[in-house]
Amino acid sequence: MATFGGPWSRLKLDCVESYAVAYLKVMQQQNWSLHYVDAFAGQGRQQLKLVASNSDSQSENQASFEFLDQAEDQARYEFLEGSALRALKVSNEATRGFDRFVFIEASRMAKEKLAQRALVEWPAQAAKIQLLKDDANDAIADYVKNTNWAKTRALVFLDPFGLQVRWRTIEELAQTRACDVWYLFPIGGVIRMLPSSGQMDPMWEVKLDTLFGTTDWREAFYADNIQGDLFGDASRIKNANETKILSYIKDRMRSVFAGISDFAILRNSMGYPMFALLMGVTNPSPRAVSSALRISNHLISNLNH
Numbered sequence: 001m002a003t004f005g006g007p008w009s010r011l012k013l014d015c016v017e018s019y020a021v022a023y024l025k026v027m028q029q030q031n032w033s034l035h036y037v038d039a040f041a042g043q044g045r046q047q048l049k050l051v052a053s054n055s056d057s058q059s060e061n062q063a064s065f066e067f068l069d070q071a072e073d074q075a076r077y078e079f080l081e082g083s084a085l086r087a088l089k090v091s092n093e094a095t096r097g098f099d100r101f102v103f104i105e106a107s108r109m110a111k112e113k114l115a116q117r118a119l120v121e122w123p124a125q126a127a128k129i130q131l132l133k134d135d136a137n138d139a140i141a142d143y144v145k146n147t148n149w150a151k152t153r154a155l156v157f158l159d160p161f162g163l164q165v166r167w168r169t170i171e172e173l174a175q176t177r178a179c180d181v182w183y184l185f186p187i188g189g190v191i192r193m194l195p196s197s198g199q200m201d202p203m204w205e206v207k208l209d210t211l212f213g214t215t216d217w218r219e220a221f222y223a224d225n226i227q228g229d230l231f232g233d234a235s236r237i238k239n240a241n242e243t244k245i246l247s248y249i250k251d252r253m254r255s256v257f258a259g260i261s262d263f264a265i266l267r268n269s270m271g272y273p274m275f276a277l278l279m280g281v282t283n284p285s286p287r288a289v290s291s292a293l294r295i296s297n298h299l300i301s302n303l304n305h
Contacts, residue, residue, distance in 0.1 A: 008266035009046075009080060012277050015264070015299045016157055016182050017086045019279070021094070022295045023155050023180065028096040035154040036091070037143065037179075039136040040161070041084045041103035043113040083157050084114055088122040088129075098155075101129045104139040136160070137169045149178045153283075156181045162189045167213025167252075174256040174282050180292055181257075181280045185249055186211075187242065187265070188274045198222050198236030212252060220248050242273055253280050259289035261296040264303035277303070 020036065027034055084103050091097030103118075105111040111133045119126050132139045136158075147154075156179050158165050163186050173179050190211070193204045209215055221240035246263060254260050257280035266275045279296045281289050 008268065008274055011264070011303055012159070012184060012266060012275070013080070013083055013086060015277060015303055016083055017090060018299050019180075019182070019296060020087055020090045020155060024090065024094040024096060024098070026291060026295075027153065028094070030153070032153040033099045033151055034097075035100045035102060035147075035152060036087045036098045037102040037104075037140070037154055037156040038084045038087065038159070039104045039140055039157065040159045040164070041105045041111075041114055041131075042082050043110045044082050044085045044117040046080045046082060083159060085117060085121065088118060088125045091128075092122055092125055097125070099128060101125070102132065102139075102143055103129060104132045104134060104136050106133065106135055108133055136164060137166045140169050141172055144172045144176055147176075149176045152178055154179045158183045160184065160186060162186050163193075163207055163211050166210050170253065170280075171213065171256055174280065177258075177282050177284060179282045180296075181282065183253075183278055183280065184266075185246075185263075185276045185278065186274075187245055187249075187276045188272065190245055191242070191273070194221055194238055194240055196238045198225070198238060212249070214252070217248065221245070246276055249276070250278065253278070256280075257282055258284040259293050261293055262300045262304075264300045266303075 024034070084101070087098065087101060091101075103111075103114060105114060111131055115129075115131050118129055134142075140156075154176070156173060158169075158181065165183070170181075170183070173181050190208070193200070193208060205218075208217055221238065221244070222236040223239040225237040242265070246265070250260055250263065259281035261279040261281075263276045263278035265273050266277060267273050277300070279292070281292045283289065283292075
């Protein structure tokens with residue numbers, strides 16, 4: 001038996017929740033309108049189903065989250081509260097909470113379930129919630145465009161299932177100069193899309209172009225294969241490992257953010273990297289960058305030990 005998304009899913013959520021608590025403490029004396037933005041909000045609560053398979057590796061690569069009602073047999077499932085409900089809880093308990101929640105979810109069913117749970121569990125926060133059924137990238141573009149950033153500060157969580165976040169979305173958030181952005185970068189998906197031979201599906205190339213916002217990754221992750229040129233084999237050979245990919249995305253984010261945190265690599269039970277969690281600070285104030293990175297790096301350090 002193997003649990004898909006078990007420890008690493010909880011770790012990312014605990015980390016962002018802890019940051020939200022610290023964020024509200026830092027901001028409690030400020031006059032900004034404080035927003036919490038969850039770009040992949042889901043249903044609010046997940047139950048992680050135990051699935052039987054021939055190997056842990058197979059089950060963790062093939063299984064997916066199953067979202068069930070609380071009335072289901074709890075002996076077979078593990079509850080995991082999502083980031084949206086956690087943010088509502090943190091805000092409700094804080095001396096000064098968030099003034100607005102923007103929850104984005106592409107699935108109508110999941111959006112409606114989240115609305116029901118938020119209303120029942122955190123009615124005092126319900127009036128502050130804006131629930132959007134939309135593509136996360138499109139919704140964030142509209143949100144950034146229609147928000148008065150001279151009067152607003154936002155904590156944003158980008159928690160995709162795969163390679164859904166476009167680089168343009170990262171740039172748009174960075175240009176606000178008013179957001180702390182937690183990004184769950186899909187390193188596992190990137191690794192799987194980089195064949196050793198260099199013979200890549202053109203659709204995968206476009207997907208990676210969109211993820212990174214450039215075509216430079218081709219030169220960063222592949223080198224000329226001299227032997228291939230001589231004997232008619234592949235002309236490119238993979239020159240990328242986990243460390244190099246993470247260094248590359250961190251450099252990309254450093255090009256648009258005022259500050260970038262360390263990263264935590266979230267692995268499955270077989271040690272395979274699934275995601276990398278890191279945070280970008282958009283506010284160029286040295287004091288703001290220092291404060292945000294001190295807190296985020298401390299939390300990430302705890303994940304890495």
